[in-house]
Amino acid sequence: MILSHNPFARRIRSSSDSATRRSRRLAIVLVIGAILLYAYTSTTSFSGGSGSGDTAVLLREQVPLPKIKGITVDNMKQQQVKEEEVTNGNDNEEDDSLSKEYDNCIIGAGLSGSVIAENYATKYGQTSLIIEKRHHIGGNCYDYIDSETGIRVSKYGAHLFHTRHTRVWEYVQRFAEWVPYEHKVLGLVDGKYVPIPVTIDTVNTLFDENITSTEEMDEWLKNEQVTFTDESTGQKREAKNSEEVALMRVGPRLYDLIFKPYTFKQWAKYPAELGPEVLARIPVRNNHDGRYFSDPHQALPKEGYTSIFDKMLSSSKITVLTNTDYFDVKDKIKCKRLYYTGPVDTYFADLGWDKLEYRSLSFERVVQDNTPGYFQPAAVVNRPQATDVNGKDVDFTRIVEYKHLLNQTSDKTIYFIERSKDGGEPYYPVPNDENKNLYKRYQEMAEKEEGVTFVGRLANYKYFNMDDAILNALELFDKDTEHLDKATA
DSSP: OEEEOSTTOOEEEEOOOHHHHHHHHHHHHHHHHHHHHHHHHHHHHTTTTTOHHHHHHHHHHHSOOOEETTEEHHHHHHHTOOOOEEOOSOTTHHHHHHHSEEEEEEEOOSHHHHHHHHHHHHHHOOOEEEEOSSSSSSGGGOEEEOTTTOOEEETTSOOOEEESOHHHHHHHGGGOOEEEOOOBEEEEETTEEEEESBOHHHHHHHHTOOOOSHHHHHHHHHHHOOOOBOTTTOOBOOOSSHHHHHHHHHHHHHIIIIIHHHHHHHHSSOGGGSOTHHHHTSOBOSSSOOBSOOOSEEEEETTOHHHHHHHHTOSTTEEEEESOOHHHHTTTOEEEEEEEOSOHHHHTGGGOOOOOOEEEEEEEEEEESSOSSOSSSSSEEEOOSSBOTTSOBOOOSEEEEGGGGGGOOOSSEEEEEEEEESSSSOOEEOOSHHHHHHHHHHHHHHHHOTTEEEOSHHHHTOOOOHHHHHHHHHHHHHHHTHHHHHHHO
């Protein structure tokens, strides 16, 4: 199968056997025959109507769409997946791609794997085979145009690009036109919309204060904050967990209103059960700055994130197999080096050790008709509290309305209700002592694995922002190609 992802006609192949392909062709032939027969009978039946236009509408509504590899054509259309199946008469094409020898085999077509493949192709002309389990490239950054609303949405949650790294910012300029965008998040707390992270406006709204300056905000925070001391020395000590981080930063009132309930929704653990790094990532502002990030470079790609990966992987030196599980084909591939971006515990599953703990997300899609404006006042509205002002349960963490991003227009709107859960796609490593200690054991095994480099958030059991993932991959590439630079010097 050749999946056409970009104007450069790069071929992305999806692994399947010959029998499946022959069955698919037969099904397509039968459907086409049914359509032609139906079109003929429909045209004769509606000869007094408005002609072929009405007939075409009737056909679209009544002819069932065939299923391809368990995905209905209707679903593929809804997601606007820009993939077309092209049969070229070569049933052994996937086998041919697996039988070739590559300089690099890369497991995963997300940020880490794509950056490494692109750099090998561009700088050294080396070949790479990327093996991707999903049906698409782009990892969790994958986005598409929702066909019902015409609005670009992300399949795996909102992605907002921001970075302080000049190298990363210059690198991504090569693959997209970027539109400046400074992300702002609101939280609905006690029935009031307030800025997240905490600012002067958050405090004034929730506690009926009238703070007007940074000095007044610093004084208010000082009166709220909790200090922890070492029992043996009596000296001030650092936070041991995320509860202590929040109490040291904002005090018990904001902690109980926002940080404690939201953290439990997100992690199914209270902040006291999580390492300090979880809530240490959340800033607290002593001014009116409602931006979620303070990095100097903040923007969105004008044509979406998927198009970035299309361009990154457009080289003829790069071959991508989608719908392919590495562990199903690992004995067939031939490569000089292997980069693995999947979960490290999955790679070493045969050891029989406990699995590392992740939190996953679910997304409930809602389309609202007759809405030229918006459903909510910001692209992202967090819902930290367990109940609303009427006592009704609120079992989700946030709502994302993508129409706000890139100033998209439609007479409808679409939003996704996000819920955190166990199981499913691994999103967030759970940073407690048990998981940290278990990961150290996996890390020791990874360091001993000859010819394999573990890269990215899943392989390193570490949360990366997009820019951090790119920088990590670039720096790893630098390290792995030092000998090539010396050889050509």
